Amino acid sequence: MPDGVAIRAQDLQKQFRAVSAVRGVSFEVRAGEIFSLLGPNGAGKSTTIAMLSCLLQPTQGDASVCGHSIRQSPQRVKACLGVVPQDIALYLDLSARENLEFWGKMYGLRGATLRQRVAEVLAIIGLTERQKDKVGTFSGGMQRRVNIGAALLHRPDVIIMDEPTVGIDPQSRRHILDNVKELNRQGMTVLYTTHYMEEAQELSHQIAIMDQGKIIVCGTHAELIRLVGERTRLDLTLHSEDDALVACWRSIAGVHSLSADHGRLTLLVDDSNLVLPRLFETAAQVGVRITSVTIEEPNLEAVFLHLTGKALRDAL
Amino acid sequence: MRILDIAAKDIQQILRDWKSALFLLIMPVLFTIFFGLVFGPVTSGDRQRDPRLPIGLINQDPGGQLSDSLEELIGQSAVIRPIRLGQEAAERAVDRIEQGDLVAVVRIPVGYSQAVSAGQPISLEVITNQQTPSGRTALIALDTVTGRLFGAVESAHISVEAYQSRIGFDGDAARQTAFQEAFQRAVLAWGSPPLTVQVEQATGTPAPGGRGVISNGFTQSSAGMIVQFSVFGLITSAMLLVLERKNRCLQRLLTTPISRAEVIGGHLLAMFLVVFVQEALLIFLGQFAFGVNYLREPLAILIMMLALAFWAACLGLLIGALARKEDQVIVLCLGAMFFFSALGGAWFPLDVAGKAFSSIGHVLPSAWAMDGFQNIILRGMGFGSVLLPAGLLLVYALAFFGLALWRFSFE
Ligand SMILES: Nc1ncnc2c1ncn2[C@@H]1O[C@H](COP(=O)(O)OP(=O)(O)OP(=O)(O)O)[C@@H](O)[C@H]1O
Ligand SMILES: [Mg+2]
Numbered sequence: 001m002p003d004g005v006a007i008r009a010q011d012l013q014k015q016f017r018a019v020s021a022v023r024g025v026s027f028e029v030r031a032g033e034i035f036s037l038l039g040p041n042g043a044g045k046s047t048t049i050a051m052l053s054c055l056l057q058p059t060q061g062d063a064s065v066c067g068h069s070i071r072q073s074p075q076r077v078k079a080c081l082g083v084v085p086q087d088i089a090l091y092l093d094l095s096a097r098e099n100l101e102f103w104g105k106m107y108g109l110r111g112a113t114l115r116q117r118v119a120e121v122l123a124i125i126g127l128t129e130r131q132k133d134k135v136g137t138f139s140g141g142m143q144r145r146v147n148i149g150a151a152l153l154h155r156p157d158v159i160i161m162d163e164p165t166v167g168i169d170p171q172s173r174r175h176i177l178d179n180v181k182e183l184n185r186q187g188m189t190v191l192y193t194t195h196y197m198e199e200a201q202e203l204s205h206q207i208a209i210m211d212q213g214k215i216i217v218c219g220t221h222a223e224l225i226r227l228v229g230e231r232t233r234l235d236l237t238l239h240s241e242d243d244a245l246v247a248c249w250r251s252i253a254g255v256h257s258l259s260a261d262h263g264r265l266t267l268l269v270d271d272s273n274l275v276l277p278r279l280f281e282t283a284a285q286v287g288v289r290i291t292s293v294t295i296e297e298p299n300l301e302a303v304f305l306h307l308t309g310k311a312l313r314d315a316l
Numbered sequence: 317m318r319i320l321d322i323a324a325k326d327i328q329q330i331l332r333d334w335k336s337a338l339f340l341l342i343m344p345v346l347f348t349i350f351f352g353l354v355f356g357p358v359t360s361g362d363r364q365r366d367p368r369l370p371i372g373l374i375n376q377d378p379g380g381q382l383s384d385s386l387e388e389l390i391g392q393s394a395v396i397r398p399i400r401l402g403q404e405a406a407e408r409a410v411d412r413i414e415q416g417d418l419v420a421v422v423r424i425p426v427g428y429s430q431a432v433s434a435g436q437p438i439s440l441e442v443i444t445n446q447q448t449p450s451g452r453t454a455l456i457a458l459d460t461v462t463g464r465l466f467g468a469v470e471s472a473h474i475s476v477e478a479y480q481s482r483i484g485f486d487g488d489a490a491r492q493t494a495f496q497e498a499f500q501r502a503v504l505a506w507g508s509p510p511l512t513v514q515v516e517q518a519t520g521t522p523a524p525g526g527r528g529v530i531s532n533g534f535t536q537s538s539a540g541m542i543v544q545f546s547v548f549g550l551i552t553s554a555m556l557l558v559l560e561r562k563n564r565c566l567q568r569l570l571t572t573p574i575s576r577a578e579v580i581g582g583h584l585l586a587m588f589l590v591v592f593v594q595e596a597l598l599i600f601l602g603q604f605a606f607g608v609n610y611l612r613e614p615l616a617i618l619i620m621m622l623a624l625a626f627w628a629a630c631l632g633l634l635i636g637a638l639a640r641k642e643d644q645v646i647v648l649c650l651g652a653m654f655f656f657s658a659l660g661g662a663w664f665p666l667d668v669a670g671k672a673f674s675s676i677g678h679v680l681p682s683a684w685a686m687d688g689f690q691n692i693i694l695r696g697m698g699f700g701s702v703l704l705p706a707g708l709l710l711v712y713a714l715a716f717f718g719l720a721l722w723r724f725s726f727e
Pocket of ligand 1: 020021039040043045086195
């Protein structure tokens with residue numbers, strides 16, 4: 001990989017008729033890194049990935065993967081890339097093994113090499129025992145694992161995973177996250193998209209936060225947290241939401257941002273010791289009961305709130 | 317190579333689906349039997365099995381030697397088939413010709429034998445519609461038969477005269493016997509008639525003489541169901557394409573180094589192979605279970621199989637390109653099956669429905685597929701007779717392929 005950069009996106013843009021899905025995205029993923037694209041639904045993560053994996057032509061901009069331009073040499077890009085799509089793209093009437101064999105052949109593997117790689121990948125995704133069962137009979141989590149396995153067979157230099165843990169049980173999620181770390185430890189570069197900030201936080205060397213087709217910030221976890229400074233995040237639940245109260249809270253000194261969603265509020269404040277009493281006081285004045293309060297150390301959620309004025313979950 | 321991988325995967329999926337056996341094999345066999353029986357039971361002596369033109373025969377000179385011989389000669393004709401009519405039936409003869417029941421009615425008048433052997437002028441009464449080809453054909457056939465009769469009478473006279481002048485007869489009875497013997501010999505001497513007319517009937521069989529042609533109800537139904545189910549059998553393979561698009565595997569394929577052309581080529585190949593094997597199995601059954609002689613021209617049949625399979629595969633690809641959902645595949649396959657089978661002559665021979673219908677039907681590739689097969693199994697024609705049908709099928713196949721490519725979407 002030239003100059004140690006596995007993926008370099010330069011001003012990628014994608015326009016679908018009226019919709020600007022991706023609006024000038026640039027970033028670099030260094031070889032050997034786990035890089036997360038974190039963003040709410042509709043942020044443009046999948047569209048960015050579709051361009052990187054040569055499924056979509058960018059409206060503007062270019063990108064290189066393993067040193068090959070996605071515009072000039074898509075075939076080379078595809079050969080060095082493994083793509084795990086957001087949807088489970090497998091043949092449900094074929095067994096796990098048959099699926100892996102088929103996808104392996106698509107990457108040019110044959111004969112003994114193919115058989116060996118299929119066995120290895122089955123072991124990695126922990127489905128050796130169920131290899132003969134039809135994928136259609138698998139749980140969501142197991143299907144997700146096969147979905148990932150199909151992208152690993154040809155030992156790609158770079159793997160792109162699009163929300164590989166959506167809607168699955170905690171056990172399968174754990175398995176997948178451990179897989180990702182292990183693959184990375186063995187030298188694979190990973191581009192990982194998610195809207196779970198915990199995952200991004202746990203896995204990534206670098207995180208880019210995306211919203212509305214743009215990367216709003218990019219850096220290591222520590223760098224991003226530093227943006228929020230010494231602020232604290234407060235999560236509150238109200239018995240009933242009151243617009244006047246929310247407006248009043250926004251104006252309290254020391255409250256930086258606030259997002260409200262059906263009685264669930266997230267605030268970013270300078271000093272919770274000073275702000276909290278004010279909140280209880282004003283709530284009592286208008287007769288609204290605060291049913292729960294949590295005080296959190298700053299995290300990526302807070303960064304997103306700080307930068308966009310929305311909670312990550314609101315944007316979902 | 318990846319083309320083969322895709323095709324192999326498709327076939328693996330098709331074989332795994334229990335419906336495939338139903339659509340590809342069980343249904344066509346059942347329908348072949350059903351339509352085969354409708355078109356004509358295989359019992360011998362059946363009307364369908366005698367392709368000769370039916371003519372009514374009224375013999376008003378029964379017992380006369382020549383009139384009996386005439387009846388016999390008509391019975392031996394390759395073209396016409398006598399049906400004896402009584403007096404009362406004779407009165408409705410014209411109606412029956414108009415209804416198409418009979419092609420002509422012939423009356424052998426009283427004293428026919430007497431007059432012919434005496435060399436007096438007398439003629440058969442023939443009622444027919446000369447406007448129709450079969451009417452004209454029947455007339456020619458009758459002329460041939462009477463020609464043979466007169467010829468035999470003439471030569472019997474000559475030999476009796478010769479004997480008379482050289483040796484002489486021992487009375488009138490001996491002379492009569494000698495005439496009869498000479499006449500019989502002369503009739504038999506016409507082993508092969510000088511003029512034969514071949515008839516081809518709309519529903520059926522050609523004139524005898526087509527080498528190795530066996531005709532029964534299955535000649536229509538076996539070929540018909542091969543054509544029909546080559547279309548209907550696409551349901552499983554076209555469904556695969558739609559499901560592959562729906563479950564995003566088609567998109568995923570594009571993230572691998574395979575090209576779009578290879579993906580399409582692989583699916584087309586799978587459809588082609590499935591239809592081809594289906595045809596082979598149905599032809600095997602047709603040959604050995606239903607007595608349809610496909611193998612009298614193996615190479616011609618092979619060419620038709622390839623052409624039909626290619627066209628069907630392109631149609632399957634088009635259905636897979638047009639359909640977005642599973643139920644649309646079913647609707648399109650059923651629609652295509654009814655359209656191409658009914659109008660293309662898979663259910664009944666197009667000629668039966670008349671010339672106009674037949675020409676309209678021949679706008680469809682399925683009509684040409686039927687033609688190609690039937691030229692061999694029904695009309696007893698040679699290898700060359702499938703070249704035009706197969707060529708046209710290929711042209712249709714390319715047109716459908718073009719449409720499919722145009723409409724094909726990976727998303
Ligand atoms: N093929 C398309 N045609 C039109 N609009 C599209 C198309 N694909 C995506 N979009 C739009 O582009 C925007 C970005 O979508 P994208 O799928 O990239 O988001 P995402 O970040 O992956 O979201 P999610 O978390 O829901 O997967 C959305 O508004 C979406 O509706
Ligand atoms: Mg997405």
